[in-house]
Amino acid sequence: MAEFRWPVRVYYEDTDSGGVVYYANYLKFMERARTEWLRSRGLEQDRLREEQGIIFAVRAAEIEFLRPARFNQALEVTARLAEARRASLSFEQVVYPAGSSEAPCCSGRIRIACLDARSFRPRALPSSLLTEILDDD
Template sequence: MNDESPSFVWPVRIYYEDTDSGGVVYYANYLKFMERARTEWLRSLGFEQDLLLQQDGIIFAVRHVEVGYHQPARFNDLLEIHVRLAKRGRASLTLYQEVVKASDSQLLCRGNVKIACVDMKTMSPTPIPKKILMEIPDVD
């Protein structure tokens, strides 16, 4: 993980339900793990997504995802899901995420996820509220 901005880390344990018939984590579940980590990252900054919807009328929706898979995770592995802000736009955030095995820091999956701030009434992009931008460091 690059050290350009601080990294947030969220732990995930692998359960049977996360694996496929081959006994490895089903590829789409990595996206779920990344989603949970982004939610927890926002929570760590003081923002609950349900309250953002209720109070500000906004949601963060995934606009674009690029994912690379490197090694499989297996049942009972403890993973660390890293979240780091890569780019901050007026109405979007691009986050660099890595999924690593906690026991040896082996890279399992990495991705760039662009999330857009969306006005739920119009379903169109809207500027990220200033209260959020004040808590998220700008990156060059």
């Protein structure tokens, strides 16, 4: 599937005492990019919960920290659907310095589980939703 890109600015609150992005915040940046990827397909997570009774939750994350990003730096976070299974989606994601050909700051593979909103048990993605997700316009 096509790669989706989302801009992120590093705020002071994203950094540690050394002025670099605290490692866990890369996961937040990736989460924002996946949310915006869904939104770009007309899918809002609150509506999915209310109307279809499903939520998404991170099931697994494999992350490599490659180089630091710093306070006030502009970044681009990518999201590319790597695999769609019956009840999960896997994304390949990379955090780059914005507008640069520099090496990435961080990369990862994130697996998202589809869960029933009430029971938090795994649930198959509705076929209509899967069609919208896989539509690569």
